[in-house]
Amino acid sequence: MLQLVYISSSREAVSAAELQRILAASRRNNGRDGITGLLFFDGKRFLQALEGEADKVVAAFERIRDDARHSGVVVLSRREIAEREFGDWAMASRGAPHEEDAMLARVAELAANAAPAVQATFNSFAQVRRRAA
């Protein structure tokens, strides 16, 4: 299986309704394609992890990358995994506080193996999210 994590910037303010549309399409398509993961949005940036069969994840990512609702898509991590690490959500967004802590802990683990600049990005993202919580 492939796990891919990227960060991007929303092109303009994404409303709650727009975010719901993104999540609805994600859950529908990802459920069909056996893709799971998580999607964070802090009001400006997206942070998403996608997990599943490599060809499905690549196809989904190519669609997502071309989405006009965001830009500056940067892949932070791309690696083979034996098992899903973000759980079985078709696409989780902000969940209950304890779930959010678990997701942030996962994200911190991923960042631990990444380059210092990537780690800094993750850490600032997590802090922004905590402040917003």
Ligand SMILES: Cc1cc2nc3c(=O)[nH]c(=O)nc-3n(C[C@H](O)[C@H](O)[C@H](O)COP(=O)(O)O)c2cc1C
């Ligand atoms: C930040 C962001 C994350 C997205 N995540 C997913 C995703 O996980 N899966 C997915 O199928 N589409 C995702 N999308 C939407 C895709 O870009 C695209 O609009 C959608 O896959 C088209 O599906 P449809 O042809 O069924 O409408 C995402 C879009 C954005 C802006």
